[in-house]
């Protein structure tokens with residue numbers, strides 16, 4: 022295996038407007054995000070020869086996007102997928118560049134996640150769900166149709182075993198909402214959350230209330246990946262990929278019969294080894310946050326705090342500015358917006374480039390960051406970035 | 409009005425499980441090669457890939473303990489609006505702890521449910537010819 026450490030970089034990031042009702046199509050949103058990322062990199066559209074996207078059948082194709090950017094691409098790929106797809110597609114892009122198929126790849130996620138197809142459900146055909154989800158006929162007839170319930174089953178057991186409390190979940194939410202107050206583009210900008218308010222919010226599905234669930238938003242995000250060599254020609258400050266674990270899986274999590282391990286446990290060992298760093302080397306993080314508990318479980322998986330001590334870690338304010346590992350500093354998917362993880366990637370790139378220098382949003386002296394993806398307890402990926 | 413909630417779909421791989429449920433019995437798929445149980449059932453053993461599979465009949469006296477649970481206060485699927493709050497639990501079987509089965513806990517308020525609580529399987533007759541395995545607290 023070729024060692025690709027520091028040989029590839031993210032050279033551009035961009036996003037469309039974020040709203041609850043875009044009034045436009047995923048293709049329009051994707052074009053806005055792509056043009057912004059291309060401009061950020063100081064490239065022209067014709068410099069991009071590979072296009073990739075992930076979706077849940079709720080987007081436009083990357084061939085359409087390339088066409089309306091006026092580009093004849095050498096490579097297009099659209100995969101079905103949600104969380105952890107960004108990391109996987111970046112690794113795929115590196116593989117394609119490494120073998121000379123393409124030189125520069127644009128990866129995007131575009132969705133009318135609020136006004137169009139909502140992940141939170143509604144309108145699903147229950148028999149389609151039974152067939153589409155592995156083992157679906159053993160959960161759907163019991164009313165378990167939301168990831169909030171499936172992950173909740175993991176959370177209840179994990180909290181029982183490790184001593185995590187509702188208040189610890191609350192520290193994740195309160196910390197991320199606090200970050201959102203420094204981000205005028207965040208959904209919950211101007212709407213801070215106190216612990217008291219959090220603890221008084223009724224449960225939607227235990228152990229979660231509405232603050233523990235991610236947002237739904239209409240938006241598109243895009244990033245551009247190329248070789249370190251070509252990155253020198255870009256206008257932006259490159260963010261180098263020290264190591265990337267495209268994807269790891271554990272089996273049978275679809276039926277939640279084994280709650281003792283998650284795919285992130287395997288990703289962690291892999292990504293630290295590839296990047297040649299350890300948890301204490303990290304200055305900033307983007308931790309996939311479709312639910313508050315998912316953050317706590319990943320802090321354990323990635324060795325940021327030992328099992329059993331994750332609750333204290335967040336209670337001490339370590340995810341906040343000035344903490345040991347400021348995380349999801351744009352507000353994350355709990356309070357900024359939701360594109361199955363890519364908005365968290367944009368933010369960590371901007372932190373590591375020191376785009377916010379001179380403002381209270383900049384994490385001081387941040388050189389190395391961890392970005393994690395989580396499709397579920399069963400599938401995950403991650404990357405470690407540096408400036 | 410007939411039964412409004414989703415009825416388990418029988419497939420090539422799970423039919424013996426749901427046929428047994430209709431008779432108020434529990435059968436679990438077992439791998440003859442590595443002796444592990446496979447639940448939910450599948451086309452091959454998820455531990456070793458073997459297709460040497462059989463069905464073990466565990467009968468109608470099924471005891472277990474709550475391994476984990478959630479209580480939902482809104483319906484996440486159509487048909488459950490009259491079942492709130494709805495408790496969904498993973499139950500570990502007493503005789504075969506490697507097997508964990510999801511179901512609702514009936515006859516119980518959410519405040520009374522906790523991990524480790526003993527429960528037993530009960531079958532709900534949901535249509536003329538279909539039954540759904542569920543769980544009730546052991547008093």
Ligand SMILES: [Zn+2]
Pocket residue numbers: 439440441442443444453454455456457458
């Ligand atoms: Zn086997």
